[in-house]
Amino acid sequence: DAKTTQPPSMDCAEGRAANLPCNHSTISGNEYVYWYRQIHSQGPQYIIHGLKNNETNEMASLIITEDRKSSTLILPHATLRDTAVYYCIVRVMNRDDKIIFGKGTRLHILP
Amino acid sequence: DAEITQSPRHKITETGRQVTLACHQTWNHNNMFWYRQDLGHGLRLIHYSYGVHDTNKGEVSDGYSVSRSNTEDLPLTLESAASSQTSVYFCASTASVGNEQFFGPGTRLTVL
Numbered sequence: 001d002a003k004t005t006q007p008p009s010m011d012c013a014e015g016r017a018a019n020l021p022c023n024h025s026t027i028s029g030n031e032y033v034y035w036y037r038q039i040h041s042q043g044p045q046y047i048i049h050g051l052k053n054n055e056t057n058e059m060a061s062l063i064i065t066e067d068r069k070s071s072t073l074i075l076p077h078a079t080l081r082d083t084a085v086y087y088c089i090v091r092v093m094n095r096d097d098k099i100i101f102g103k104g105t106r107l108h109i110l111p
Numbered sequence: 112d113a114e115i116t117q118s119p120r121h122k123i124t125e126t127g128r129q130v131t132l133a134c135h136q137t138w139n140h141n142n143m144f145w146y147r148q149d150l151g152h153g154l155r156l157i158h159y160s161y162g163v164h165d166t167n168k169g170e171v172s173d174g175y176s177v178s179r180s181n182t183e184d185l186p187l188t189l190e191s192a193a194s195s196q197t198s199v200y201f202c203a204s205t206a207s208v209g210n211e212q213f214f215g216p217g218t219r220l221t222v223l
Contacts, residue, residue, distance in 0.1 A: 036212075043201050043214030044154065087153075098144060098169065099212060101154040 004088045009106040018075040020105050022088030025069045031092050033064060034099070035073045037084040044087065044101075047073065083109045114138075117202050117215040125223055130189040132218050134202030142205045143185040144212065145169075145177060147198040154201065160185055192222045 005023040012018040024033065034049040048055055048062045050071075055062045061074040075082055087104040115136040124130050134143065145157040146169075156169030158177040166177050174196060176188045189196055199219050203212040 034211075041217070043203070043217055044212075045214070046211035049211070098156050098159050099154075100156065100170070101146075103153045 004090055004102055006086075006088050006102065006105045008103065009108065011108045011110055012075075012078045013110050014080060015077055018078040018082065018107060018109070020073040020075075020086050020088075020107065021070065022072070023070045024088070024090045027068050027090050028092075031090045033062065033068075033071050034089040034091055035060070035062065036087045036089065036099075036101075037082075038087070038104070039081075039084040047086075078107075078109045080109050080111060083107060115202060115204055115213055115215045117200075117218050119218060120216065121219045123221045123223065124192050126192060126194060128192050130192050130220065130222075132187045132189075132200055132202075132220070134185045134187065134215060135183055136202075136204045136213070136215075137183065138204060138206065138213070139182055140204035140206050140213075141182070142207070143179070144203040145175070145185065145187045146201045146203065147171065147196075148201060148217075149198050157187065157200075158185075189220075192220075194222050196220065197222045 032049050032051050035047040036044040038044040048057055048060050050062045064071045085104040085106050087101050118133045141162045144159040146154040148154050155171045157171055157175050158169055160166050160179040163179050199217050201217050202215040205212050
């Protein structure tokens, strides 16, 4: 699986959009981009995933660049409950279902 | 509602003892995973299973074993606990390849 690069930490004001970047310059054509988050002391939680088109669900939006070498997770109206570590993961969709987590981005939502 | 549970939630044990951590899911998911999480290391995969009687080693499998005798359970055993195995352990499951993983609440294990 391709490796990802994320900033170690970010701040965002409450009510603003939080934009979390991820670089995955070695991504291959059959690899998807997944995002998970982990709120303190809890298990990770799935947020969203995509291949090449932008995706949106009730939690967030995922913007993938045309060359697929980077992506951005957008939390449109961040709240204090969005304070968490956010993991960007690139995975091949085959029998190998395991996730290799990096260190993620620690997002602080400021009141 | 279907869920994934882990027990115990907290465990203190002594070096050299055998410890088993339980993971139980009621979604009837085929794929189950065990991770450990330490400060500065993020989540690291220990073992995983794609179905009954199937087990596979992850990136940090030394000192751990798993068995899958039914769909619902994947117990993790530390044959002889070591202080280096003090960690928070998370279990996860997915219905099929590529689907989102659902994580349990975690077990905090301390080996003295």
